[in-house]
Amino acid sequence: MSLRGRVRAFFAIALCSITAAAPQMALSADADYPNKPIRLIIPFGAGGITDVAGRLIGQYLGEALSQQIIVENRPGAGGSIAAQTLVSAKPDGYTLLLGTVGTQVVNKMLYRKLSYDPAVMTPVSLVSNSPYVLAINGIEGVEDLQGLAAYAKQHPGKLNFGSAGNGSSPHLGMELFKLSTQTDIVHIPFKSGAEAVNAAVGGQVNIVIDALPVIKPQAQAQRLKMLAIAAQTRSPAAPDLKTSTEQGLPKFQIGSWNALVAPPDTPTAYIDVLNKALAQAMARPELLSRLAEMGIQPLPTGVAAYQQHIASESEKWGQVIQAAGTQLD
Known part of the structure; x- marks a missing residue:
């Protein structure tokens, strides 16, 4: 081989070695991940069950990672604003979204034009679920879900329910109840879940469903009557409240569940770190309590x-x- 050929071969081998080593060098440079605070975007306003769960779990996740979790509330458009913020973020492991059934599942079914695709997000893990409670006001003689279904069938279109708006989890949860029981109950949308609950307390609507921490205080004050928790198992926070499964409606299950997701193309190495830390956090007895x-x-x-x-x-x-024919645009 000529001298020129040997020189070319040398540089070709050197270039291949540098290229092959590049991913390892990058991985080595990020081996101390995370080394700064992580932003956790929550798709609803402060004070709701999603915000409460996110802040609490974020605190323990931060402790497991030895980094601060900074919560950023980005409400609006059923969580779409927060979701769009996530998919536009850098895939560096420092931006996460507390996804919901809205952001991850139903928005793509409700909106013809959605500003993001949940399928491109990088999944991290499920986190928690807050089962919903169905409560009533002003329906005499009804003590359980079967009684409510029977009353609704006897009075088609006479009962109504309030929700946080078209396409919200409470709205779809009651549509699931209607589908499971083949009943006709009128939907009354409000601007928020709090308004819907207040309307039930005030007698403007007959039925409302929401998370247990929202409904329970009203029931304790005898302003609402809780009929069931829409879950397979009873809640330690309300051990005497029967489940929908116990009452013969196993398909009627609805809750405010959350999951951690990262921007598209987030490296697997970061996801593994987050999952290990989350598992440690979720095993803490004080958090579970x-x-x-x-x-x-x-x-x-x-x-x-x-x-x-x-x-x-x-x-x-x-x-x-x-079945409900719900469409938002």
Whole structure:
């Protein structure tokens, strides 16, 4: 081989070595992840059950990561504003979204034009679920879900329910109840869940569903009557309240569940770090105790559990939305 050929071969081998080593060099440079605070975007305003769960779990996740979790509330458009913020963020492991059934599942079914695609997000893990409670006011003689269904069938179109607006979780939850019981109950949308609950307390609507911490104080004050928790198992925060499954409606399950997701193309190495820390946080007895006090259930961690949950929820709510004919644009 000529001298010129040997020189070319040398530089070719050197270039290949540098290229092959580049990913390892990058990984080594980020081996101390995380080394600064992480932003956690919450798609609703402060004070709601999603915000409460996110801040509490974020605190313990931050301790496991030895970094601060900075919560940023970005409400609006059913969570779409927060979701769009996430998909536009750098995939560096320092921006996360506390996803909901809205951001991850139903928005793509409700909106013809959505500003983001949940499928491009990088899943981290499921986090928690706050089962909803169905409560009534002003319906004499009804003590359980079967009694409510029977009353509604005897008085089609006479009962109504309040929700946080068209396409909200409480709205779709009651559409699921209607589908499960083949009943005709009128939807009255409000601007927020708080307004819907207040309307039920004031007698403007007959039925409302929301998270246990929202409904329970009104029931204790005898302003609302709780009929069931829409879940498979009873809540430690209300052990005497029967589940929808116990009352013969196993398909009527609805809650405010949350999951951690990252921007598109976030490296697997960062996801693994986050999952390990989340599993450690969710194993803390003090966190589990505080969640149980509020009626919030921990969910299985890991990417696989998230993907299975999304598939199940997509099938379930797709059927409900199709039956209800709900469309937001």
